[in-house]
Amino acid sequence: xxxxRNFPCFSIMxxxxxxxxxxxxxxxxxxxxxxxxxxxxxxxxACTLFYTLSTGESFVYxxxxxxxPWGNEIRAGVLEAGMALFxxxxxxxxxxxxxxxxxxxxxxxxxxxxYVLTNLLLSxxxxxxxxxxxxxxxxxVEINTISACGLIMIRQVGRTIEAAVRYMIMSLLGSGLLxxxxxxxxxxxxxxxxSNMKESIAAIVAQGEYTIPLIVAIALMTVGLxxxxxxxxxxxxxPDAYGYSTVSSAAMLSSLVSKGYIFLLIKIIxxxxxxxxxxxxxxxxxxxxxxxxxxxxxxxxxxxxxxxRRMIAFSSVAQIGYIYMGFGMGTQYGMxxxxxxxxxxxxxKSLLFIAVxxxxxxxxxxxxxxxxxxxxxxxxxAGVTFTVGSLSMVGVPLFSGFISKLLFAQAAVQxxxxxxxALIVLGISTILNAIYFMKTVIRIYxxxxxxxxxxxxxxxxxxxxxxxxxxxxxNIILGISSQPIVDMIxxxxxxxx
Amino acid sequence: MSxxxxxxxxxxxxxxxxxxWLSGTKDPYxxxxxxxxxxxxxxxxxxxLERMSETQMLRDKVYDTQHNKLLRAxxxxxxxxxxxxxxxxxxxxLVTVSYLPPTGDPSNPANNTVAERYIEQGLEExxxxxxxxxxxxxxxAFDTFGETNVLFIATCCVMILLMIDDExxxxxxxxxxxxxxxxxxxxLQGVAFVLCPIIFIFGIYIILNGHLSPGGGFSGGAxxxxxxxxxxxxxxxxxxxxxxxxxxxxxxxxxxxCMYGLIGGYFYITGANGIENHIPLGIPGHILSxxxxxxxxxxxxxxxxxxxxxxxxLFRRGGL
Numbered sequence: 158x159x160x161x162r163n164f165p166c167f168s169i170m171x172x173x174x175x176x177x178x179x180x181x182x183x184x185x186x187x188x189x190x191x192x193x194x195x196x197x198x199x200x201x202x203a204c205t206l207f208y209t210l211s212t213g214e215s216f217v218y219x220x221x222x223x224x225x226p227w228g229n230e231i232r233a234g235v236l237e238a239g240m241a242l243f244x245x246x247x248x249x250x251x252x253x254x255x256x257x258x259x260x261x262x263x264x265x266x267x268x269x270x271x272y273v274l275t276n277l278l279l280s281x282x283x284x285x286x287x288x289x290x291x292x293x294x295x296x297x298v299e300i301n302t303i304s305a306c307g308l309i310m311i312r313q314v315g316r317t318i319e320a321a322v323r324y325m326i327m328s329l330l331g332s333g334l335l336x337x338x339x340x341x342x343x344x345x346x347x348x349x350x351x352s353n354m355k356e357s358i359a360a361i362v363a364q365g366e367y368t369i370p371l372i373v374a375i376a377l378m379t380v381g382l383x384x385x386x387x388x389x390x391x392x393x394x395x396p397d398a399y400g401y402s403t404v405s406s407a408a409m410l411s412s413l414v415s416k417g418y419i420f421l422l423i424k425i426i427x428x429x430x431x432x433x434x435x436x437x438x439x440x441x442x443x444x445x446x447x448x449x450x451x452x453x454x455x456x457x458x459x460x461x462x463x464x465x466r467r468m469i470a471f472s473s474v475a476q477i478g479y480i481y482m483g484f485g486m487g488t489q490y491g492m493x494x495x496x497x498x499x500x501x502x503x504x505x506k507s508l509l510f511i512a513v514x515x516x517x518x519x520x521x522x523x524x525x526x527x528x529x530x531x532x533x534x535x536x537x538x539a540g541v542t543f544t545v546g547s548l549s550m551v552g553v554p555l556f557s558g559f560i561s562k563l564l565f566a567q568a569a570v571q572x573x574x575x576x577x578x579a580l581i582v583l584g585i586s587t588i589l590n591a592i593y594f595m596k597t598v599i600r601i602y603x604x605x606x607x608x609x610x611x612x613x614x615x616x617x618x619x620x621x622x623x624x625x626x627x628x629x630x631x632n633i634i635l636g637i638s639s640q641p642i643v644d645m646i647x648x649x650x651x652x653x654x
Numbered sequence: 655m656s657x658x659x660x661x662x663x664x665x666x667x668x669x670x671x672x673x674x675w676l677s678g679t680k681d682p683y684x685x686x687x688x689x690x691x692x693x694x695x696x697x698x699x700x701x702x703l704e705r706m707s708e709t710q711m712l713r714d715k716v717y718d719t720q721h722n723k724l725l726r727a728x729x730x731x732x733x734x735x736x737x738x739x740x741x742x743x744x745x746x747x748l749v750t751v752s753y754l755p756p757t758g759d760p761s762n763p764a765n766n767t768v769a770e771r772y773i774e775q776g777l778e779e780x781x782x783x784x785x786x787x788x789x790x791x792x793x794x795a796f797d798t799f800g801e802t803n804v805l806f807i808a809t810c811c812v813m814i815l816l817m818i819d820d821e822x823x824x825x826x827x828x829x830x831x832x833x834x835x836x837x838x839x840x841x842l843q844g845v846a847f848v849l850c851p852i853i854f855i856f857g858i859y860i861i862l863n864g865h866l867s868p869g870g871g872f873s874g875g876a877x878x879x880x881x882x883x884x885x886x887x888x889x890x891x892x893x894x895x896x897x898x899x900x901x902x903x904x905x906x907x908x909x910x911x912c913m914y915g916l917i918g919g920y921f922y923i924t925g926a927n928g929i930e931n932h933i934p935l936g937i938p939g940h941i942l943s944x945x946x947x948x949x950x951x952x953x954x955x956x957x958x959x960x961x962x963x964x965x966x967x968l969f970r971r972g973g974l
Contacts, residue, residue, distance in 0.1 A: 163923060170919050173803060177911040180810065181904050220796040222925030223779070226768045229796040266819040270810050277807050284800070296800035300807055307811040318815075337747075344754050347764040357763065373750040 161208040162216055164201040165233045165287045168241070171197060172280030176273050184268030191252065191272045198279065199245040206238035210645070215652040217289060226353050232289035236496070236649025240286050240420055243500055246631070247412050247507050248279060254511035254624040255405030262312045262403045271311050278304040278409070282417045291339055291429065292349045294421055298335065302328045302385070305414050308406035309398050320397035327384055327394045334381030341374035342429070351428040362434055372438050375430055379440055382422045386415035388444075388481055389451030392474045396458075399470035399510075407466070408510040411473045412503035419480060419499060423492070426484070427653035436487040445485025445575060449582045451478025456589035464524045465517065468593060469509050472550065475586060476502045482579060483565060486572045489650065494564035496646045501549070501557035501635055508628040509546040515539025515621065516601060519610055526597070531605035535612040540601055542625040547594035549632055552587055557635035562587065564643070781935035781944035782865035791870075791947045799918050802954055805961045806911060812965060818972035827971045828891070839888070846888035853881035861955035865944040871954025878955065879962025886966070900974040903960055910956035917946050917953075 175194040179187040209215060215234030222228070252259075252275065263271060277300055284297035305328070310321035343349060345367050346357035361367055384391040399407045426435045435441065455474030462468040476498070483495030513524075519535040520528045533540025549556035562583065569579035615622050635642065664670055674680050718725065755762045772789050780788035790798050818824050857878035864870030886894045924931040936943030967974045 163926070166922055166926065170915065170922075173799070174912065174915055176803070177806065177908055177915065180806075181908045219926050220922045221792070222921075222931070223793050227771055228793050228925075264819055267814055267817070270814050273810050274807070277803065280803075290797075292794070293797050293800065296797050296804065299804050300800060303804065303807050303811055307807070307814055310811075311814050313814075341750070341754065343764065345763055347762070347766040347768065361763075367753060367755075369753045370750050373746065 159208070161204055162218055162233075164205045164208075165231055165237075165241075165283070166218055166220065168198045168201045169231075169280055169283050169287065171201075172276050172283060176276035176280065179269055179273045179276055182269060184265065184272075187269040187272035188256075191276060192249070194276060195245055195249040195252070195279070198283070199242060199249065202238055202242035202245055205233055206235065206242055209233060209235045209238050209652075210648075213648075226348055226350050229293055230289040230350060231284075231287040231293075232351075233287055234649055234652035235645055236653065237286050239645055239649065240499075241283055243503070244282050244286070244413055244417075245279070247503055248275070248409060250624050250627055250631075251405050251408035251412070251507045251511065254507075254621060254628070255403065255408065255514065257618070257621065258404045258514055264313070267311065270307070274304040274307045274311070275409070278308070278414070282413055285417045285421050288424075289351050289428070290349055291342070291351060291354065291425075294424075295332075295336060295339060298332055298385075298418070298421070301414060301417060302332060305410060308410065309402045311406070312401070312403040314401060316397060316401040320394070320401055323394040324398045327391065331381040331384035331391075334377045334384070336381075338374045338377035338381065341370055341377070345370060345374070351424070354429050355431055358429070358434065359431060372440075375435065375438060376440055378425060379422065379444070382418045382425075383444075383447070383481070386418040386422075386477060387474060388477055389447050389454055389474060392451070392455070392477075395474060396462075396467045396470040399473065400464065400467040404510055404514040407470075408507035411470070411510065412507040415473075415477065416499050416503050419477075419495075422484075423496065424653070427650070432489075432492075432654065441485050441487045443485075444481045445579075448478045448481030448483075448485050449578060451475060452482065452582055452586040453478075453589070456586055456593065460589065460593045462593075463526060465513055465526065465529060465597065466510075466524050468597070469506070469513060472509075472590070472593070473502075473506060475590070476506070476550075479561070479565065479586075482582075483568065486568055486575055486579065488568060488572055489647075490564070490568035490571055492650060493643060493646050494561060494568045496650070497564055497639070497643060498561040500642070501561040504557055504628070504631050504635055505546050505549045508542060508625075508632060509550070511621075511628065512539045512542040512546055512625060515613075515618070515625075516543060519613055521610055526600050529597075529601055530603050531601070531608060532610075533601040534604065535608070535610055538615070538618070538622045538625050542629055543601065544598050545629050545632060547598050549636070551591045551594055555633065555636050557632050557639075560636055560639040560643075777938055780947065781938050782947050783938060784865055784867060784870070786868075787865050787870045787947055787951070788944070791950050792945070795918055795921060795946070795950070798950075798954075799914060802911065802914060802957055805957060806907070809907075809961050809964050809968075812968050816968045816972050824973060827973070830971075837890070842888045846884050850881050850885050850888075853884065854878060857881060857955070857959070861951055862941065862948070864951035865947045866939065866941070871951040872958055874951070875955035875958025876962060878959035879966075882959065882963040883966045886963075891967075891971070898963070898974075903964060903974050906956055907960045910953040910960070914950055914953040914957075917949055921946050 171194060175190050179190050182190070215232060215237075217230055217232045219225075220229040220231060259268065259271065281297040281301040281304065285294060285301065288294045288297070302325075306321050306325050309324055310317050342354060342358075345361060346354045348354045348357055358371065361371060387395040399411055402410070426432060452475050455471050455476075455478055459468045459471035459475065462471055480495045480498050480502070483491040483498065485491070515536045516529055516532040516539050517524050519539075520532045523529070533543070545556065549558035552558045552562040565583060566580060569576050569583070572579070659667075714720070755764075772785060772793065776785045776788045777783065780792040782788035782792070818827060857874045859874075860869035860877060861871055861874030864874065882894070882898065921931060921933075923929075933945045935945045938944070942948065964974060
């Protein structure tokens with residue numbers, strides 16, 4: 158067996174070790190451990206990605222000496238390795254970009270805990286991505302939930318505590334539903350390993366037994382994961398959690414945590430239930446409708462918002478709606494578009510959160526639009542980056558958002574019954590996106606005669622500016638060289654089946 | 655006829671003290687145990703009124719149900735629909751359960767090769783008489799490592815929320831520690847003096863016999879944690895800190911988790927690569943047997959005991 162096959166296991170274990178060791182050191186050391194860890198895991202994931210691309214097939218890694226249905230397994234293919242690589246890059250950039258705010262907003266003695274949480278969060282994300290076992294997935298969903306709560310409340314303000322409590326209640330409800338569904342599936346199949354579950358479910362469906370419990374179990378798991386990643390009717394926890402937590406947390410929560418759950422849902426659809434069986438249930442129609450509603454209502458809430466961080470948070474609701482609309486189409490193209498949108502949204506949303514913090518910092522820390530007038534002149538780097546993010550969100554060519562909208566439209570054209578609503582709502586949502594993002598861009602580029610706020614230059618924020626440049630590059634790479642990435646996604650999804 | 659003792663001599667005998675205790679004329683603990691009656695928290699009336707009026711004002715402003723009929727209707731519909739939704743969900747789940755395979759039927763899908771191998775070959779492959787331990791710590795060792803990390807991260811989150819860093823606040827909290835309990839309670843100390851060693855030994859017994867009898871790291875660790883908590887309640891933090899302070903806690907926690915990680919990692923990687931692993935299984939039934947289960951149980955037990963105690967200490971006074 159090739160040595161590279163060990164890398165997924167290494168990266169998960171390294172994250173756990175780094176988290177454990179960070180709990181015994183001071184904040185600065187913990188930060189260095191975290192940076193070294195993220196770089197190492199990035200390299201390991203990149204190696205895994207190239208390995209899977211070169212061999213052209215996925216591989217299963219047995220955790221321990223007991224094979225398939227008895228022991229634990231992880232599995233790596235193109236999509237998994239690519240997702241892990243992407244998550245690591247986004248996490249590294251978010252942490253570096255929000256570092257100065259983290260030092261300012263978090264008590265000095267508790268900073269090491271932040272890095273403990275991020276390391277364990279990364280381990281849980283990697284485990285969710287790589288796992289081939291439903292119970293392992295559940296265990297790491299727990300770690301993910303608890304560490305996300307910690308990330309929200311580490312900035313100790315009243316609003317963040319309230320947001321963390323809300324998040325915890327909703328998220329635990331989601332975990333509970335996931336566990337219920339998982340128990341029912343275990344009762345029906347007698348397995349916890351994804352591939353064995355899929356075989357058993359196919360046999361059950363072929364025999365026509367247990368139809369009702371099977372559908373209920375799938376629905377419970379889907380709804381549980383939807384609550385955890387804030388699909389439209391379950392998004393009440395989201396604006397406070399993203400709007401008031403420290404900026405790295407907001408960037409990571411919106412672009413990594415919710416995406417981890419969505420990726421788990423994709424895995425469940427393909428590897429546990431089976432794509433066709435999932436599409437034959439009516440659940441995808443519900444997802445489709447909720448996705449469309451989320452696209453419109455999320456944008457409407459964002460337009461009404463007067464706080465720039467909360468506005469971006471509400472925009473997340475709309476973008477999650479896009480992803481579920483892709484699921485709801487029930488075709489391979491819709492799925493590819495959704496997976497691409499996961500990447501595009503993760504890259505853009507973390508960019509927006511990090512850019513906004515530069516704008517609010519030069520406006521006296523206020524997030525109200527009236528104070529932000531002309532802030533792009535005071536912090537030119539953040540202004541340009543925010544504009545890039547906005548254009549990408551609206552869907553202007555060159556940037557990643559355009560490609561995902563194009564893919565969604567292409568996918569919608571190929572579905573009979575759902576073409577019209579999907580295209581109409583896609584159009585409306587794009588206009589609404591343009592309204593609130595362009596409003597903000599115009600606002601930050603409106604010159605003001607006299608201002609009491611100081612300007613900042615490159616010298617004051619070297620690390621921050623470099624991070625912003627990397628974010629822009631990432632976004633443009635996704636926008637320009639989209640075809641190889643889409644091919645990779647297709648190849649990865651083919652490996653899933 | 656017995657001889658009558660003089661009063662002074664009689665007062666020294668046990669019988670007199672027993673009779674005195676029986677009749678209740680003297681409490682043997684008065685003057686020996688420091689007793690604090692619980693202080694009732696007094697809140698001046700004015701602040702209560704102020705707060706109430708403020709809350710009321712806020713509520714009126716947000717939910718102006720008096721004038722806003724729509725909002726009132728919405729509130730009603732909200733409650734009614736929530737109740738209906740819950741009932742519908744409960745009904746749906748009950749209906750689903752009736753369709754599930756019946757409990758205890760041998761032809762159930764859950765009774766398959768997986769459980770069969772655990773039961774039939776578990777002893778041979780893991781060396782553990784306790785099949786459950788063998789299953790969670792050998793066959794599914796990765797899950798259990800994740801589960802242990804859940805405990806670890808839960809302590810981290812509680813630390814974020816409750817740990818007090820400010821020196822002044824810390825001192826205040828230490829002084830107020832005995833707010834609701836008497837100091838040096840003789841009864842508690844007497845009981846703890848007898849019970850604590852027994853609890854610790856029992857906990858260690860359960861951890862070390864995890865692979866032989868019901869129990870294991872999680873349950874044994876919980877028992878040891880309970881023993882530590884009893885010790886703190888009886889003898890106070892000062893005495894406990896002589897052997898279990900923040901430093902020791904950190905070292906114990908990190909060593910336990912790292913040991914577990916190393917053993918687990920060794921097991922996964924050797925197993926996956928087909929390398930022979932050098933941890934002997936031993937003779938089933940002996941205390942030193944069953945490969946990785948015994949050391950892992952030990953690590954888990956240490957971690958669980960630390961977690962239990964840390965929760966208690968953090969909730970009680972915001973620091974270890």
